[in-house]
Amino acid sequence: MVLTMHSYHPRLHPMPIEIWEADDLDDNVVDLHAALMADPDNVEAKAMLHARSQTIDKLLTSSTSSTTPAPGPTASPHPPSGFHANPYSRQLERVSIEIWREVALFLPRRDLKTLLFVPHILSRVSSQLLFRELDLHFTGGEYGFYGGGGDSDDETGGAHGGVRDRDMGVDERERDEGRHAQRTADILTRLIVDQKFANAVRMLKIYCSARRDRDGSMAFQTGMLMNVLPKLTNLKNMYLSAPSESIVPVLRILQTTGTKLHGLSLHSPDSPADLSFLELRNLSHFSYTTSGGTLSCITPLLGLSRHSLSSLALENTHTSPSPHWAFPLSYVSVRNLTSLNFTGHFSKEHGAGIMGEILRDGRQIENLSIVCCALDSGGLSREFKNASAGWSSSGSMHGTSTPTGSGGPFGGSAQHVTLNSNGTPIALPFLRHFAFTISAIGRRTSDRDLFCSIADFLRGRKSLRSLKLIVSCDEHVQSAVGFSAAVWGVLPSLEGLRGLAITYPGDLTAGLASWLVPRSVRALTLSLDYGNATTRDPVPFLSSLKQGMPPNLKFIGLSELNVRHASLIVEQGFPTVRVVRVGQSYWTVHHRKYGGGSGYSSLGSSPSLGTASTRQLLPSMSSHFGGSTAGLSGPGHSTASSSNTPHGRLSPIRDPSDRTGDRDQRPPLSNHPSSLSAAGGTGASSQPRLVQLRPLTHTGHPHSGHTHGHPGSSNPHPPHAHLLNPVPSSSAHGGDSARGGTSDSRGGYGGLVGSGGSGHHHQSMGPPASSSSGLMSSGILLGPGGADSAGAAVLDLEPWPRRRVLYHVAEWLEWLGCEDALVRDQSAFPAWTMTL
Structure with missing residues (x-):
């Protein structure tokens, strides 16, 4: 069976391109080379070798063209009698497939898909690398759990569209459903019948619909998946997005096959799945996202991989998570983590202690993202201050106490940060990506020094590549946690910053804000309050920002903005960007010139x-x-x-x-x-x-x-x-x-x-x-x-398009040169990529 890539372009490539098998030079070619070394004038061996080169690639180089011209594409397969090929020179000039594979490992997937149509050995290498990662969509007309249901208005017709527009939208959804169902069935069939193809798969991503399976198609596809999983002997990473009732059967089959997974990422949108039966040891990456519930169902799994886990992501998307959704500090070795992404509850009793343990023991952490869905603790600022001082009243025990600034452009006292002997901070010395978000706080929670202490903790970190400081637009929340214009004063000291996502405070002028953004920033996201005067009259605000924006800005994201056309954002504020995002909607910006006449x-x-x-x-x-x-x-x-x-x-x-x-x-x-x-x-x-x-x-x-x-x-x-x-x-x-x-x-x-x-x-x-x-x-x-x-x-x-936003944001941002808007976990796999 021949599996044709679904990236086939009918205009650029009128004929389908088959995926070549991953066979290196076979024994016949080796025998031909040996015959030529023994008898360089062997006409039969040279003719057979030349015939093979026309179908794979040019083994006969142009180095011999100075003596006798090489036969053209229409010439006889038998070379002239005076043609002499030196097998040693051909072997020296030919680059091995292993070298090409190492080169292709540095290419993004989009470039690998382009190489499929190149008549070179790179085509074979790119097909091997592309099919190491497969994504399957088990949908029934909706794009997974993200869909808003079949009753929502179609974009073409909308609330005011005609009946014909809505009928066309329904027909299009049906065609799209059939197309993806056929593609999934083809891939599963290939995996079942072709063991060599199944052995090449390293990562499998599965997206299941949250709709009820009325026609039985979901059950049929799941049944095929049960037959496929035992054949994926080299599977290392798996991403599964499905309802809780669909996650459990897949994981049971995965456990019985004895597959040694290195990474497991689960997304259960409805409720937590019971994973107490799962016994997967030696996981290096684990990601779990759900809505509601507690962490008790996954703590046994975390305990089994306590000493091998290096990347951990635990997220609760519920607006009011349970107080029991707290970081499982006793089941996780923070000392071994390089990436930590936690979204949950920080209680009054244990919230400050958890943050202190992360800052004290996470010496290898490079990516740290904390989202406080419910903050009841008032002691987090104390932990950040202690981390800045090296947990010592005097810096002589751990390092030197160095003033890193004078409070920024808004004034203030000099800040003392304890450094190691090599000049790196004692707390989180390898930190490259930091994100801290507060969505809601308790009724009586007050920690007015929190964000000022975070700013002092980050001040002067030249190795920091991305920063995200987001606070709810509620003025009461911002006042309770001390978020104001003074927090922006830390930005000029972050000289290596490439991506920035930050809340715009009400007491900061736009003319000053743009100049505080480091000149090295390539991706910027601003969280704006929709109710203030800035968003009510956006054009003067955008014009003021335009004067001091970084010259190489490629990505701009805005939470809310009262503009009638997204193009005003580019025209009035950010003329150099390539991608614009407002909320969850994205636009690609193209600058073109038209006309010349009337x-x-x-x-x-x-x-x-x-x-x-x-x-x-x-x-x-x-x-x-x-x-x-x-x-x-x-x-x-x-x-x-x-x-x-x-x-x-x-x-x-x-x-x-x-x-x-x-x-x-x-x-x-x-x-x-x-x-x-x-x-x-x-x-x-x-x-x-x-x-x-x-x-x-x-x-x-x-x-x-x-x-x-x-x-x-x-x-x-x-x-x-x-x-x-x-x-x-x-x-x-x-x-x-x-x-x-x-x-x-x-x-x-x-x-x-x-x-x-x-x-x-x-x-x-x-x-x-x-x-x-x-x-x-x-x-x-x-x-x-x-x-x-x-x-x-x-x-x-x-x-x-909607599908691009749901599944291919990281791929497109990287392709458009906006990779600084991404935070990628290098120790895991691309399933865990956070957009600023």
């Missing part, structure tokens, strides 16, 4: 725009806004139109000099408007005219190694996303499309010019789709008017 007179199809999602297209608008959003906030002033095609889409031509989208290869659109025109209304208004375009529905496409369906298969976007929806526009339209629309002297935006210069029938479009989750489902274009306008710089924002 308005947008040439708009053709572009392969880079052939995605299921719609995009937002904005030209450079600095001269038109003037620091205000009045031109975008006026209701009822936009115009709506579409071409004579049922689903219009704007497809601008790619600039040949723009190489930002060269790697973003997509199949071309199957249906796009050949020409598009829209002119502004006749009323005298300086409001920009908005052209709303309905998205082109499609059934998903294979894209760079994974297949994703239409993002509207069920509404994936959180409730805050309605802030990015455009207001419903009027259906009034007018103007002359042949002359490029109208423009007034106040800088208003004219319309689009059709490529043929002829008029089109304008259809009144309904309001953009919005639902309880509410992502905008209309592409938006703002074009400069006037017949003399030259080419405009346009921002092309591509919203990420």
Whole structure:
């Protein structure tokens, strides 16, 4: 059986590429080499060796071309009589497969998928490495437990969409379900019948749906998995995301097979699973995420791997976790940990003691992430102060006491941190990634020195690569734990910082905040309070931040922001970023140039725009806004139109000099408007005219190694996303499309010019789709008017499909050059990757 990679691109590779077997040079080739060494003029041996080289790779090098030309691709398989091949030179010039394998180990998975189509031995090596990690999706129409149910509005139709749009969404979900079911069945069948293929698997990731199994497909797939697990003799790491009732049968089979796992990651969204029966010893990585319950069900498993566990992640996603969900200090050896991620409860009695043990004994910890879902202890600040002082009143016992600053730009006394003889802090000397989050505190909890002590603990750590300090936006919580603008004063001392996620306090000015961010930061995430004046009037806030932002910033994340279009975030605040995130919604930013003639007179199809999602297209608008959003906030002033095609889409031509989208290869659109025109209304208004375009529905496409369906298969976007929806526009339209629309002297935006210069029938479009989750489902274009306008710089924002957000965030951020927004556990496997 031949398993074809699902990353096959129909436009770039018209013929399917088979995965070659992982066989090295066989005995026949060795015999041929031996024959040539014994008789260099052996014509038969040279002919057979040359014939084999045409199907695998070129064993006959061009070094002999100086004496006699090598036969071409259409030449006879028998080389000329004067052709002499030296087997020793060929062996020296040929790089062994082991060397290529070592080289390929440093490549990301996306590059390995590209190498599958290269006619070289690297293709064989990349297939071996790619199939070491398999992901299986046991879904019944929803994308795992993340789905909001089948009753949610489809992104295409939305709450205001027509019946046909919703029917198309249902059909698309059914096609997507069948596609993934077929892919999973093919992989499981290959694992059952091909033992060599099963031996190559090192990591298995399984995503199960939380829906009820009404048609029995889940039971059938689980039954096939039971037959597969005994054949995975070399399985080392496993990630399983499923309801608790589905986790237990899989783990029982895994235990009976005797597989020696090194890493186990479990995600039970409904309730904790009973793992008391599980006896897996010598685990080096364990991750467990659930909602509610206690840790008593996994403490026996932790005890079995106490001395071998180096990476541990325990998370409770419940809003009010049980007081018994506390860190199991007696079952874990903190001294052996290199990565620790704990989300839970810090009680009044034991919370400070647990934190003290982590800071004192975790000398090997490189990644530390603490999330306090319920903080009842008021002594955590004391533990951080003791850690900074080296747990000694005088620094002579453990090291030297060195002042590391003068309180930052906000003043204050000098801070003394005890250092080792090599200049590293005594507490957590190898710390590279630190995260501390407080979601809620007890009613009477007060520790006003907590974040100031954390800032003193981190001050001057040049080896720190990522920092995350998040506090609830509640002013009472921030005041109780001492989070204020003074905490930002520690940032300039962190010279090696690459990723930063921090809460923006209300007493900090934007002009100062941007300059406090270290110049080395590449990824920035700001947690903003939606109720303060900053988010109510975001454009001045973004403009103030823009002045002092790091020059090489590639990723920006915002929790909440009251903007109508995500492109304003790039235009007004962060022009250098490649990826924008607002809540759980992501956009890829493309900077393109269009035109050169009258308005947008040439708009053709572009392969880079052939995605299921719609995009937002904005030209450079600095001269038109003037620091205000009045031109975008006026209701009822936009115009709506579409071409004579049922689903219009704007497809601008790619600039040949723009190489930002060269790697973003997509199949071309199957249906796009050949020409598009829209002119502004006749009323005298300086409001920009908005052209709303309905998205082109499609059934998903294979894209760079994974297949994703239409993002509207069920509404994936959180409730805050309605802030990015455009207001419903009027259906009034007018103007002359042949002359490029109208423009007034106040800088208003004219319309689009059709490529043929002829008029089109304008259809009144309904309001953009919005639902309880509410992502905008209309592409938006703002074009400069006037017949003399030259080419405009346009921002092309591509919203990420839902499947990419759920399963491929780390892969895409790494591919887009935003890997600094990730915190990867090098001692485990990619299943534990935290996004700032």
